[in-house]
């Protein structure tokens with residue numbers, strides 16, 4: 001049975017830990033780290049099989065696990081991915097936006113090859129990545145329109161540079177329109193899905209993103225349109241937000257759990 005370490009004990013990390021604890025995923029969660037000791041402790045208290053809380057990420061990376069699940073932040077990926085790969089651990093990354101920085105992507109690709117390790121990127125809060133990958137050589141355009149409640153967008157770097165107060169948004173408002181590259185920089189905890197689309201398809205400059213704040217919505221909605229020589233498709237996902245983090249959709253957690261079930265050998269390998 002695979003031994004797993006967890007980096008980040010928030011909304012996604014907690015649900016994954018519970019899925020392992022309940023036997024839904026055939027793995028053993030043995031070590032965890034979160035820079036909030038409170039969050040790590042709260043998670044351990046809620047589990048039957050108690051993992052060890054490591055003092056820092058270096059000790060998590062060096063712990064006797066087969067793989068590490070990153071469910072923390074883009075900064076965590078930037079700062080810690082090399083340490084994890086150098087310690088010869090496979091890794092599942094949720095904060096995929098970090099990989100749109102070419103130097104980080106190079107570290108990941110070189111690290112995987114050099115240390116013979118695997119990096120998994122679950123499909124997160126969207127569906128349709130199988131289709132995007134299949135038609136990647138025939139794509140002319142990929143656009144993503146993401147709509148969330150202003151409270152789900154609150155705290156994003158975007159609001160440091162643009163004088164809009166999310167608390168004062170009273171009707172649907174387009175906050176951002178541009179490349180996926182810039183979108184993940186301005187909204188690092190909201191639009192990792194744009195990074196997944198970019199990596200699967202046209203890259204981060206050509207993948208176009210629109211972010212809308214809608215005070216009347218109770219969903220995190222992602223609308224994807226792809227067009228090219230193959231034809232076109234449009235996909236709309238209306239996600240229920242996670243109760244503990246409105247930025248994050250329930251589907252993102254469920255996709256991570258499904259990805260882990262596949263890695264740990266307990267589900268059929270369905271789809272491309």
Ligand SMILES: NC(=O)C1=CN([C@@H]2O[C@H](COP(=O)(O)OP(=O)(O)OC[C@H]3O[C@@H](n4cnc5c(N)ncnc54)[C@H](O)[C@@H]3O)[C@@H](O)[C@H]2O)C=CC1
Nearest residue numbers: 008010011012035071072073076094095124125189248252
């Ligand atoms: N790929 C996808 O489709 C999706 C990706 N995400 C991303 O997944 C990540 C986790 O999401 P949630 O669990 O909802 O976030 P969360 O905010 O609920 O939990 C993150 C946890 O990680 C900890 N943390 C943050 N940075 C850290 C660091 N550098 N070192 C150690 N601990 C750190 C925080 O203290 C917190 O406990 C986020 O980056 C989020 O943006 C979220 C939804 C969809």
Ligand SMILES: O=C([O-])CC(=O)C(=O)O
Nearest residue numbers: 125190191192193248249
């Ligand atoms: O969960 C979602 O709806 C999308 C999200 O936060 C992300 O991609 O970072």
